[in-house]
Amino acid sequence: MIELQGIHKSFGSLEVLSGIDLKINKGEVVSIVGPSGAGKTTLLQIMGTLYRPDGGNLVIDGQNVLKLNRRQLARFRNENIGFVFQFHQLLPEFTALENIMIPGLIARRPKSEIHRRADELLEFMGLTDRARHKPAQLSGGEKQRVAVARALMNEPAVVLADEPSGSLDSHNKAELHRLFFDLRDKYGQTFVIVTHDEELARITDRTIHLADGRVVDEELSLITATEETSAEKDEPEYD
Ligand SMILES: Nc1ncnc2c1ncn2[C@@H]1O[C@H](COP(=O)(O)OP(=O)(O)OP(=O)(O)O)[C@@H](O)[C@H]1O
Numbered sequence: 011m012i013e014l015q016g017i018h019k020s021f022g023s024l025e026v027l028s029g030i031d032l033k034i035n036k037g038e039v040v041s042i043v044g045p046s047g048a049g050k051t052t053l054l055q056i057m058g059t060l061y062r063p064d065g066g067n068l069v070i071d072g073q074n075v076l077k078l079n080r081r082q083l084a085r086f087r088n089e090n091i092g093f094v095f096q097f098h099q100l101l102p103e104f105t106a107l108e109n110i111m112i113p114g115l116i117a118r119r120p121k122s123e124i125h126r127r128a129d130e131l132l133e134f135m136g137l138t139d140r141a142r143h144k145p146a147q148l149s150g151g152e153k154q155r156v157a158v159a160r161a162l163m164n165e166p167a168v169v170l171a172d173e174p175s176g177s178l179d180s181h182n183k184a185e186l187h188r189l190f191f192d193l194r195d196k197y198g199q200t201f202v203i204v205t206h207d208e209e210l211a212r213i214t215d216r217t218i219h220l221a222d223g224r225v226v227d228e229e230l231s232l233i234t235a236t237e238e239t240s241a242e243k244d245e246p247e248y249d
């Protein structure tokens with residue numbers, strides 16, 4: 011789904027990424043962890059085609075994205091990649107419903123279709139009765155769920171999230187994390203999540219450790235979120 015080969019990126023004389031090789035499969039939920047300044051956000055921005063690497067190859071869904079021009083890239087991004095930022099970045103003057111619809115409007119999809127999809131996403135997020143609220147009238151957890159719904163508007167193959175639960179309390183955090191796995195199960199999306207949250211990293215399918223611009227470790231999770239849930243469900247049988 012996402013393939014990076016020998017990705018290099020420097021800002022001036024500072025080399026932030028020194029040769030990243032990664033392969034992320036369709037439907038995988040991957041976390042990226044590492045110390046502050048390790049290059050996690052830079053790597054995510056490169057995967058999201060927001061930054062151009064100085065060297066290396068980037069293939070997303072079979073498309074060599076570094077060969078696309080600006081216009082083609084903007085279109086590719088709008089159609090294939092959903093972003094969730096640490097601070098939701100919703101537009102304050104628009105309602106939850108309108109915020110969710112925006113990527114669909116940019117893609118010039120028919121308005122009735124966008125509206126239907128937004129309603130479906132609001133329902134999936136348990137936000138139907140908050141549709142007409144503006145961001146200032148929503149709780150932190152609700153805002154973050156609206157931001158996730160917005161990222162999913164165009165049914166992107168890939169969702170990239172940068173510390174999505176960073177500003178949430180533990181309850182909302184756990185709910186948002188659960189949501190990622192539900193979405194993967196329902197829509198088959200691929201998630202790449204930069205996080206400082208150990209609990210989230212523990213339940214993702216794979217954790218990529220970044221340090222000094224390199225992948226220093228990759229660990230497969232022994233316990234998946236789905237297994238954890240079924241293990242919980244199985245418990246009463248042993249009573
Ligand atoms: N646009 C930029 N111009 C110059 N330097 C940058 C730019 N963006 C990032 N950097 C530098 O690159 C390094 C990596 O930054 P990055 O944001 O990728 O780190 P990070 O791993 O996401 O850290 P954090 O956990 O604190 O978010 C840092 O030293 C940062 O100061």
Ligand SMILES: [Mg+2]
Pocket residue numbers: 050051052
């Ligand atoms: Mg960062």
